Amino acid sequence: AQSVTQLGSHVSVSEGALVLLRCNYSSSVPPYLFWYVQYPNQGLQLLLKYTTGATLVKGINGFEAEFKKSETSFHLTKPSAHMSDAAEYFCAVRGWGSSNTGKLIFGQGTTLQVKP
């Protein structure tokens, strides 16, 4: 079974500051990991994903995340926050293998506020 915990339901940063959104997962099989962003009254947009291979994953809008198996973490970072980054961010995990149905397990979300 898989689960996701996002540490901090609200994160506030100043424009130009580092963004760090934390995600820890639990999975009995090697995980596929995702970060999605949700703007108000919109659906979910994929920011980046980890499947296999390189553990540092780069996504859209300058975001990146590093898969750390030993820490069961997949934290999302961006060196310099922009006002347009203000949104809700969701970390998700998905199992793989013969029993994989493609179902995503989401964390509870982190609201990112960017102050001018």
Add this chain to the structure above:
Amino acid sequence: EAGVAQSPRYKIIEKRQSVAFWCNPISGHATLYWYQQILGQGPKLLIQFQNNGVVDDSQLPKDRFSAERLKGVDSTLKIQPAKLEDSAVYLCASSARPRVVEAFFGQGTRLTVV
């Protein structure tokens, strides 16, 4: 390429009424998901279809919720009768195959039950 289409975008109903949501996935996508997103929570899978067959409906409240995907293309999710706790955003997503990594989401339908 057109994205996942959902309608309506917003719906307000009284408790005990019925409501239906429609989803048209990306063309050619065999796998379709319905997720429920309650305010302040992450999305939770309600039901997954592979073509017109159900793969996972373990978290679907079957006494009031039903879904179908006739002909393996578009899908309808119904609630009858609605309860206050059904107020949520209902998201539809699709992927080319279940083991294809990326799922694409629609904009969702925001349901308010009063």
